[in-house]
Amino acid sequence: MSDILAKIVEDKKVEVEARQRVVSLEEMKARAKAESHPRNFFKAMTAKRDHVSVIAEVKKASPSAGLIREDFDPAAIAKNYEANGAAAISCLTDEKYFQGDLSYIQRIRAEVDLPVLRKDFMIDEYQVWEARAAGADAILLIAECLEVPRLIDLMILATELKMTTLLEVHDVESLLAVRPHVGFPHEKYMLLGINNRNLREMKTDINHTIRLLDMVEQPEILVSESGIRTHDDVVKLMNAGVTKVLVGEHLMRQGDEGKALRKLIHGC
Numbered sequence: 001m002s003d004i005l006a007k008i009v010e011d012k013k014v015e016v017e018a019r020q021r022v023v024s025l026e027e028m029k030a031r032a033k034a035e036s037h038p039r040n041f042f043k044a045m046t047a048k049r050d051h052v053s054v055i056a057e058v059k060k061a062s063p064s065a066g067l068i069r070e071d072f073d074p075a076a077i078a079k080n081y082e083a084n085g086a087a088a089i090s091c092l093t094d095e096k097y098f099q100g101d102l103s104y105i106q107r108i109r110a111e112v113d114l115p116v117l118r119k120d121f122m123i124d125e126y127q128v129w130e131a132r133a134a135g136a137d138a139i140l141l142i143a144e145c146l147e148v149p150r151l152i153d154l155m156i157l158a159t160e161l162k163m164t165t166l167l168e169v170h171d172v173e174s175l176l177a178v179r180p181h182v183g184f185p186h187e188k189y190m191l192l193g194i195n196n197r198n199l200r201e202m203k204t205d206i207n208h209t210i211r212l213l214d215m216v217e218q219p220e221i222l223v224s225e226s227g228i229r230t231h232d233d234v235v236k237l238m239n240a241g242v243t244k245v246l247v248g249e250h251l252m253r254q255g256d257e258g259k260a261l262r263k264l265i266h267g268c
């Protein structure tokens with residue numbers, strides 16, 4: 001694990017313990033069960049399109065970029081994404097490193113019809129229930145954060161709660177470790193993400209996805225994540241057989257994030 005990731009995970013353990021003291025696991029389960037049925041994130045991402053499928057991300061700040069967007073209205077941003085062709089929304093909920101907030105999920109969901117992914121560092125069952133109670137339709141699991149059996153446990157729980165899992169890898173070793181678990185029995189509810197950001201140097205390179213592509217058994221569920229900025233980047237990935245992307249920073253840096261999204265998808 002990179003130093004920054006190790007530090008985030010350490011802090012996350014403390015945070016999850018503190019949150020559990022405020023709302024118990026039992027209470028969180030009750031809240032999750034009372035929540036309306038999740039929207040089908042997997043279906044939204046695998047629907048037939050004649051262009052790339054984009055998970056558009058709502059992100060105020062990040063450890064690598066610092067503050068990205070000063071005037072930050074998560075629901076308005078998501079609405080603009082929806083109006084301009086996003087297939088789904090991702091929302092950062094980590095407070096310390098990304099200035100996110102769990103309450104943004106409900107605010108976004110009230111304004112858009114698209115399914116919403118909770119983007120956080122998931123290390124505990126509690127957070128999966130918490131995600132569902134907050135209205136999330138999907139969760140992110142980062143392979144570099146957890147041992148494979150823990151990943152599988154959290155994935156099974158997410159599936160039971162009818163949420164989609166975006167299982168993210170960066171390293172080749174992680175991809176090989178999770179590969180036997182990609183697909184069955186979660187085939188209708190899981191996507192595989194390749195993160196182009198190297199967390200050791202914080203640099204992004206979209207060729208990273210293309211280099212690992214040969215080792216991906218189901219490219220139809222693959223999402224290329226991070227560092228995607230231009231329509232040419234999208235064309236390059238599409239030509240290699242990648243039909244899904246997750247984009248945040250580039251869109252969030254534009255005054256009109258919807259217009260930027262349309263340009264990214266269509267080139268104009």
Ligand SMILES: O=P(O)(O)OC[C@@H](O)[C@@H](O)c1c[nH]c2ccccc12
Pocket residue numbers: 057059119120142168195204225226227228246247248249250
């Ligand atoms: O802002 P970018 O470079 O377009 O990247 C978006 C997304 O991939 C990135 O936010 C991300 C990918 N995996 C993560 C894990 C945690 C936090 C954030 C992320």
